[in-house]
Amino acid sequence: MKLLDIGVLSKRSGVPPSTLRYYEEIGLIQSAARNGLRRQFEIRVATQLALISLGKMAGFSLTEIKDMFANDGTPQLPRPELHLRADTLDEQIRGLTRLRDALRHVADCPAETHMDCPKFRRLMEFASRSVATQKR
Incomplete structure (x- = not known):
């Protein structure tokens, strides 16, 4: 399983590392490992971040967006x-x-x-x- 360093994920997604850490703190995303003090994320987290951005653009709160993901991070969009x-x-x-x-x-x-x-x-x-x- 290939992991993305927090800096790489930040550059790819356009989401600052501080926001990634906050999203992890509130349970929106999960890191898979650490390389020293640097968080490592699975590639699927990039998709989650795109969905989070879309949800924010649509006016959903972070709590509402969090409820749109299963525990494993797969989307469960409430039609x-x-x-x-x-x-x-x-x-x-x-x-x-x-x-x-x-x-x-x-x-x-x-x-x-x-x-x-x-x-x-x-x-x-x-x-x-x-x-x-x-x-x-």
């Missing part, structure tokens, strides 16, 4: 949770698209001032409601 996360991302995309379109309108609005632009005023009202909702 229903992935569907829910995809639905949440769809909602975020729709909201961001509306925001982008409103900002573009405001940037190009022929009104003398932004405060004279009805769309800008609606955008401000929406932002105020959103902040009030987040504080609850």
Whole structure:
């Protein structure tokens, strides 16, 4: 079994050694051996790191990501949770698209001032409601 030194794994994955040590500390990945003080990892850990990065990009917490791996490190992706996360991302995309379109309108609005632009005023009202909702 070929092992990767922590430095080699870090370079291949783009994950800093300190993060690799932290992931090991919280049980996300496991080292297979040590060469002196340097951790050695199985090659499959590179795949785990790619899945961890993907999970983080999708907004999953490290705890949620940890639950997506079996004890031996093989992925056990929860399809229903992935569907829910995809639905949440769809909602975020729709909201961001509306925001982008409103900002573009405001940037190009022929009104003398932004405060004279009805769309800008609606955008401000929406932002105020959103902040009030987040504080609850």
